[in-house]
Amino acid sequence: MSELRLDPVEKxxxxxxxxxxxxxxxxxxxxxxxSAECPFCPGNEEMTPPDSFSLKNNxxxxxxxxxxxxxxxxxxxxxxxxxxxxxxxxxxxxxxxxGEYSQRHLTDILCTYKNRIISLKKKADIKYIVVFKxxxxxxxxxxxxxxxxxxxxxxVPAKIIEKTKALKSLFHKNSECYYCGLxxxxxxxxxxxxxxxxxxxxxxxxxxxxxIPKRHKTFYEETTPVQLExxxxxxxxxxxxxxxxxxxxxxxxxxxxxxxxxxxxxxxxNIQLVPRTAQxxxxxxxxxxxxxxxxxxxxxxxxKNLI
Amino acid sequence: MSELRLDPVEKxxxxxxxxxxxxxxxxxxxxxxxSAECPFCPGNEEMTPPDSFSLKNNxxxxxxxxxxxxxxxxxxxxxxxxxxxxxxxxxxxxxxxxGEYSQRHLTDILCTYKNRIISLKKKADIKYIVVFKxxxxxxxxxxxxxxxxxxxxxxVPAKIIEKTKALKSLFHKNSECYYCGLxxxxxxxxxxxxxxxxxxxxxxxxxxxxxIPKRHKTFYEETTPVQLExxxxxxxxxxxxxxxxxxxxxxxxxxxxxxxxxxxxxxxxNIQLVPRTAQxxxxxxxxxxxxxxxxxxxxxxxxKNLI
Numbered sequence: 362m363s364e365l366r367l368d369p370v371e372k373x374x375x376x377x378x379x380x381x382x383x384x385x386x387x388x389x390x391x392x393x394x395x396s397a398e399c400p401f402c403p404g405n406e407e408m409t410p411p412d413s414f415s416l417k418n419n420x421x422x423x424x425x426x427x428x429x430x431x432x433x434x435x436x437x438x439x440x441x442x443x444x445x446x447x448x449x450x451x452x453x454x455x456x457x458x459x460g461e462y463s464q465r466h467l468t469d470i471l472c473t474y475k476n477r478i479i480s481l482k483k484k485a486d487i488k489y490i491v492v493f494k495x496x497x498x499x500x501x502x503x504x505x506x507x508x509x510x511x512x513x514x515x516x517v518p519a520k521i522i523e524k525t526k527a528l529k530s531l532f533h534k535n536s537e538c539y540y541c542g543l544x545x546x547x548x549x550x551x552x553x554x555x556x557x558x559x560x561x562x563x564x565x566x567x568x569x570x571x572x573i574p575k576r577h578k579t580f581y582e583e584t585t586p587v588q589l590e591x592x593x594x595x596x597x598x599x600x601x602x603x604x605x606x607x608x609x610x611x612x613x614x615x616x617x618x619x620x621x622x623x624x625x626x627x628x629x630x631n632i633q634l635v636p637r638t639a640q641x642x643x644x645x646x647x648x649x650x651x652x653x654x655x656x657x658x659x660x661x662x663x664x665k666n667l668i
Numbered sequence: 669m670s671e672l673r674l675d676p677v678e679k680x681x682x683x684x685x686x687x688x689x690x691x692x693x694x695x696x697x698x699x700x701x702x703s704a705e706c707p708f709c710p711g712n713e714e715m716t717p718p719d720s721f722s723l724k725n726n727x728x729x730x731x732x733x734x735x736x737x738x739x740x741x742x743x744x745x746x747x748x749x750x751x752x753x754x755x756x757x758x759x760x761x762x763x764x765x766x767g768e769y770s771q772r773h774l775t776d777i778l779c780t781y782k783n784r785i786i787s788l789k790k791k792a793d794i795k796y797i798v799v800f801k802x803x804x805x806x807x808x809x810x811x812x813x814x815x816x817x818x819x820x821x822x823x824v825p826a827k828i829i830e831k832t833k834a835l836k837s838l839f840h841k842n843s844e845c846y847y848c849g850l851x852x853x854x855x856x857x858x859x860x861x862x863x864x865x866x867x868x869x870x871x872x873x874x875x876x877x878x879x880i881p882k883r884h885k886t887f888y889e890e891t892t893p894v895q896l897e898x899x900x901x902x903x904x905x906x907x908x909x910x911x912x913x914x915x916x917x918x919x920x921x922x923x924x925x926x927x928x929x930x931x932x933x934x935x936x937x938n939i940q941l942v943p944r945t946a947q948x949x950x951x952x953x954x955x956x957x958x959x960x961x962x963x964x965x966x967x968x969x970x971x972k973n974l975i
Contacts, residue, residue: 368870370834370846371827375870376959379966434959493950499806501949512951520678520956527677539677563675563682613950633953641948642808643800643920644819646940649827652683652741659686 378434401506443515460600467593487513497611532627540629548661555591567655579619602667685741708813750822767907774900794820804918839934847936855968862898874962886926909974
């Protein structure tokens with residue numbers, strides 16, 4: 362059974378989840394070989410729980426499917442650590458990098474995120490939702506086949522409560538949403554009609570990019586279909602240039618969407634695209650410092666040149 | 669030139685340090701081959717800055733040496749990010765794991781840490797000192813040859829100021845030092861006359877062990893030579909059992925020693941020994957949660973059985 366522990370000094374939370382130990386792990390060195398044993402490959406659907414949602418092609422074969430995580434860290438039954446975890450298998454193709462999807466296919470994935478958020482939000486006991494993708498072993502992925510995850514928690518994490526406090530206080534100080542201000546003062550990488558992407562001066566990892574909608578919006582799940590197409594355009598442009606520059610690095614993609622019922626002037630939903638160009642080391646753990654070898658200005662200019 | 673940036677929302681600090689890009693990196697796959705090009709191997713001393721300190725054997729050959737980091741993130745000249753960084757080459761042997769040192773040799777290393785802390789503290793502009801070791805690429809090491817680092821900062825990091833506040837408030841609430849209480853309530857792994865090691869319930873990584881002196885002490889550098897021998901005993905016992913159980917994992921060792929002038933009832937110096945049994949993934953980055961697959965009780969019992 363999962364247990365939650367808040368460190369009273371450093372304020373991080375630990376989830377003890379022994380059943381996660383049982384989940385399968387690819388041998389990463391062989392990860393380019395499509396395995397008959399890959400639980401996310403077509404034909405192996407019986408190795409996963411049944412679909413909660415799927416998109417199908419003309420031949421009635423799935424192109425994207427979602428289902429509950431078989432090895433959850435959060436379990437519905439326990440009040441203290443209640444939650445729901447879903448896997449989104451992004452493609453039937455075992456080897457595709459997200460940067461290699463068509464804009465149409467990535468739009469479908471972004472639309473699936475939206476649908477699943479809306480569906481999870483209907484559960485009365487879900488208070489906080491996050492969508493993320495871990496690509497590569499050093500970004501925390503345990504399976505190679507391209508997939509994302511959506512976690513709905515029965516409580517708001519301590520870190521998010523602290524973040525909300527800070528964002529509220531910055532809003533009152535500057536009479537402006539922190540992210541709106543950040544987009545103006547940061548080094549833009551690429552923008553289209555609906556979205557802008559930039560590298561903040563506080564990027565922890567080299568080439569870390571943030572994406573926000575140009576109009577202040579609190580909830581990802583309120584994004585329109587046309588805007589999701591524009592978002593796919595930005596993500597693809599960024600991934601192609603990051604993959605070109607860093608040779609397909611491990612990376613995390615995180616969608617931070619609002620919680621609660623109403624649109625908030627201080628919270629702007631955002632995406633963080635984090636190539637794992639460095640490892641968290643002893644110094645970072647001890648001091649809360651991240652050492653970034655590439656300035657935001659230089660990183661933005663390098664990526665821009667590749668778009 | 670290095671630059672410091674505090675993220676006003678998440679409160680971490682970013683150091684932009686482009687010159688770090690130039691530092692050499694081993695090819696890890698070949699790391700077991702002693703390289704004529706290893707800057708830390710005997711005979712290659714001219715590849716590093718001159719020694720700031722060294723221990724020598726009967727033949728006047730060094731056994732442990734320290735020198736300024738050639739690729740610092742913190743530079744003396746810049747006021748905002750002033751600091752000093754030193755490398756401690758722990759052994760002439762390119763391939764030894766810290767768990768394979770003799771107790772005598774590890775005591776010498778611990779004594780070298782003490783000497784260098786005392787020496788750096790004499791610099792008027794140093795306000796905070798941390799000693800750490802990164803072992804293995806996934807723990808953030810860029811070179812294989814066994815080494816530790818000591819960083820002296822011209823300022824107290826934001827995270828440490830927050831930590832100090834939390835520790836003071838816990839002291840007032842519980843009338844007891846947080847670490848003294850933690851050692852009592854946690855799962856002990858091993859203890860001797862001077863030190864106790866345990867796994868806290870808030871361990872972020874499986875098999876993460878903490879070590880504290882049994883008597884409340886604020887400063888590592890006040891540890892006596894006999895106590896350093898006892899400390900070497902604890903570290904060796906822990907590393908041997910961790911290496912046996914996890915097959916020589918990547919790991920970080922962090923010495924958190926007090927700052928300021930006087931002994932504080934709320935701060936107990938401590939060592940964190942962190943096997944990198946998992947990678948920081950998107951979920952952890954987004955929510956401040958660490959998912960630990962092994963409970964403190966189970967991890968302590970497994971390690972204890974191997975001691």
